[in-house]
Amino acid sequence: MNWYGVAAIWRFEMARFFRSIIQSVVSPVLSTSLYFVVFGAAIGSRIPEIEGVSYGAFIVPGLIMLTVLQQSIQNAGFGIYFPKFIGTIFEVLSAPISSFEIVVGYVGAAAVKSMLIGLIILGTSFFFVDISIQHPFFMLAFLVLTAVSFALLGFILGIWARSFEQLNLVPLLVVTPLVFLGGSFYSISMLPEVWQTVSKFNPVLYLVSGFRWSFFGTSDVPIAMSLAAVLLFASACLSVVWWMFHTGYRLKS
Amino acid sequence: MSTVVQVEGLTKTYDGGFEALKNVSLDIKEGEILALLGPNGAGKTTLISTICGITSPTSGRITVGGHDVEKNWRAARDLIGLVPQEINLEPFEFVGNTVRFSRGLFGKPRNDAFVDQVLSDLSLLDKRDARTSQLSGGMRRRVLIAKALAHEPRILFLDEPTAGVDVELRRDMWALVERLRADGVTIILTTHYIEEAEAIADRIGVINSGELLLVEEKDALMQRLGRKELTIELSQPIKEIPETLKEFNLTIGDANTLTYVYDATGERTGITRLLGALQEAGLTLADLQTHQSSLEEIFVGLVQEDAA
Numbered sequence: 276m277n278w279y280g281v282a283a284i285w286r287f288e289m290a291r292f293f294r295s296i297i298q299s300v301v302s303p304v305l306s307t308s309l310y311f312v313v314f315g316a317a318i319g320s321r322i323p324e325i326e327g328v329s330y331g332a333f334i335v336p337g338l339i340m341l342t343v344l345q346q347s348i349q350n351a352g353f354g355i356y357f358p359k360f361i362g363t364i365f366e367v368l369s370a371p372i373s374s375f376e377i378v379v380g381y382v383g384a385a386a387v388k389s390m391l392i393g394l395i396i397l398g399t400s401f402f403f404v405d406i407s408i409q410h411p412f413f414m415l416a417f418l419v420l421t422a423v424s425f426a427l428l429g430f431i432l433g434i435w436a437r438s439f440e441q442l443n444l445v446p447l448l449v450v451t452p453l454v455f456l457g458g459s460f461y462s463i464s465m466l467p468e469v470w471q472t473v474s475k476f477n478p479v480l481y482l483v484s485g486f487r488w489s490f491f492g493t494s495d496v497p498i499a500m501s502l503a504a505v506l507l508f509a510s511a512c513l514s515v516v517w518w519m520f521h522t523g524y525r526l527k528s
Numbered sequence: 529m530s531t532v533v534q535v536e537g538l539t540k541t542y543d544g545g546f547e548a549l550k551n552v553s554l555d556i557k558e559g560e561i562l563a564l565l566g567p568n569g570a571g572k573t574t575l576i577s578t579i580c581g582i583t584s585p586t587s588g589r590i591t592v593g594g595h596d597v598e599k600n601w602r603a604a605r606d607l608i609g610l611v612p613q614e615i616n617l618e619p620f621e622f623v624g625n626t627v628r629f630s631r632g633l634f635g636k637p638r639n640d641a642f643v644d645q646v647l648s649d650l651s652l653l654d655k656r657d658a659r660t661s662q663l664s665g666g667m668r669r670r671v672l673i674a675k676a677l678a679h680e681p682r683i684l685f686l687d688e689p690t691a692g693v694d695v696e697l698r699r700d701m702w703a704l705v706e707r708l709r710a711d712g713v714t715i716i717l718t719t720h721y722i723e724e725a726e727a728i729a730d731r732i733g734v735i736n737s738g739e740l741l742l743v744e745e746k747d748a749l750m751q752r753l754g755r756k757e758l759t760i761e762l763s764q765p766i767k768e769i770p771e772t773l774k775e776f777n778l779t780i781g782d783a784n785t786l787t788y789v790y791d792a793t794g795e796r797t798g799i800t801r802l803l804g805a806l807q808e809a810g811l812t813l814a815d816l817q818t819h820q821s822s823l824e825e826i827f828v829g830l831v832q833e834d835a836a
Contacts, residue, residue: 277602283632287621294620362616366675369580370633371605528542528583 280372284380288354292388299388300395303342307396310338311403314460325462326493331404335397336487337459343393343418344425344454344479348446351385351429356442359433359526368527374520378430385426390418406490413498414489420505421482427512434519434526453479463495478508529557532607532683532714533579538588540574540738548574550738552588556683556716561709562743563729564718565827571738572718573613576685580610592683606634609681613688613718615668619661623652626660627674634679646674650704666697673704684708686717690724702728722824726750736831751793752826758788758799760806761815770809776802784814792820 292299315331322330358364367377400406408414429446436442457479463471474480475496485501488494494501519526533556540549548571556562564572577583579590581597581604590597592604618626627643647653650670655663660671669689676684686705690698705715705728719725725732726746733743765784776798778786790797806813821829 277635279632279635279637283629286632287629290625291620358618361618362612362614363618365582365610365612365616366630366633368582369605369608369610371602371635372633373602523584 277370277372277376280370281376281380281383284367284377285384288350288381288384289388291354292350292384300392303346303392304395304399307338307342307399308403310334311400315403325465326491328491328493329404332406333462333487333491334460335400335404335406336490337483338400339393339396339418340421340479340483340486341454341459342396343389343422344450344482345446346389346392347385347422347425348429348432348450350388351382351426352433352436352442352446353429354381354385355430355433356436356439360439364526374517377520378427378516382423382426382430385429386419386422389426390422393418393422408490409492410489414486417482417486417489417501417505420509421486424505424509424512427509427516431512431515431519434524437525450479453477454483458483458495478504481505529559531555532558532593533716534589534591535575535579536589538575538578538590539586540571540578540583541586548738549578552735552738552740554733554740554743556714557731558714559709559712560730561705561715561717561728562731562733563725564716564733564735565720565722565725566718566735567720567831570735572735573687574738575735576610576687576716576718580608580685581605606679607682609676609679609684611669611672611676611684611686611689613691615665615672617660617668617671619659621660622656623647623658623660623663623671623674624656626671627678630675631678636679642680643674643678646677649707650674651700666693669693669697677708681713683714683716686715688718688720690719690721698724722827734827734830736834739834741830741834749826751791752821755821756790756792756797757819757821758790758802759817759819760786760788760813761817762786763812763814766811770811772809773802773805776805 311331314334319330319334324330325333355364358367432442432445456474457477458474459479463474463480466474481496481501481504484495485498485505488498488501518524533554535552535554538549538552539547541547552571552575554575564575566572574583578585579592579597581601585598593607595601595604595607597604621629624643624647627647628638628640631643632638644653644656647656650673652667652670652674655667655671660668663671673686673689689701693701702724705717708715717724717729729746731743732746732749734741759781762784766780766786769778769780769786776788778788781787788799788802790799803813
């Protein structure tokens, strides 16, 4: 293993995070606070408790997931796309570093960054609502698994994208709707039966549901299914990444 | 000198069907400076990229330091530093950081003293804490060289190091190449400036349309350069060369000219004897002209031969 190489990539990616600390940290904290004010305090006060949890607290896991997903994809996607765009990727491709090590560096940094932001949002939420975490171990496990698998997805998009527009297309057109329709702000039991069935085809539902279970002990789908879904998703992404490096897809000519 | 890079029957066909390299074989000796000379699009960059692992070969075999670049890529790449043709640098990164990054990427532990030494050798030490985007083009190119040297490579590839560089920086670059060679680093550089190859290379390879036309010691090429032609214009046309002039291997050109080929670097050129013999044969001279073929002409000749 070329650990110095992994560390070099990891440190480089983390440095970008700290270089743009305002954009990295302040902006998610601000937007989350706005969600709390609008959905938690203003609208939430007129919404009855969901499964014994106040609406303000109910949306916390969904909000964290929403941000972690977006940040993981964005950070990993940008991390690998930018060197491709400006041409510095040649250095990584000519270095004695394996594709696995490259992925550990880029995806690891992106996942750590989004987890940090997730935890900051969690911290922020304590100022607005009263929440307790029933299963902290599972909470962390879901956070890690989600951050890693969506960073892998972002990495795939970053290799695939030929323009900044393409890079932003999938998060915008696919991921954001899936997150909003995946029960981030409601329990799917509030939906008509037909839409409950449709929702079960949305992979994000399993993440949000499992993550919410680790907070409140209630979920839309069984926790085992949530775990299975996130593991399945992570391995699908891993396979695609492996294939990309194996064939040199859009990396090597 | 032992062989440090061996290329055998290398062919590269890009996805679109373009054949960038055609059955190229090349041995690079340890510690030498090899210049790959060729026009744009000849395949120089593809050859370098394939050795460095950025481009996958279609067929053929490459070893670096005895390690197969595909099977034993880690050991092979450890030895190589690459300075690309395009100036690609992270615009927001600091000079010192980006050089340290390269060292880490190539699996070497952090060594700030060494990085400072490399920066200092390239007159970049005072720019260590500047952002790469604040530097001039020449300095950015030197940062690329510093990055390539950061992991102490034994073989350095310089792809068009002096393209678009002013005269002063070009001289600096040549001096740097000379210093690196003194440290035992093998250097392969591509260029389309013949004077550059002439100034610093030990051997010169000429590449065109994906084919390596020749690889020769520069001195041997210079000997060919030493070949001079003396064109003798006579007052009257002649049909055949007189018996007494046969030993000079003259050729009759159009109408009334004779051409004599000699080695200008030799002790005796034979010119005095020839002129005497011409007079004895009763021929009257109208004019004399000498002409030396430059490396450029040899090169252009080779490339044209190749095209024909």
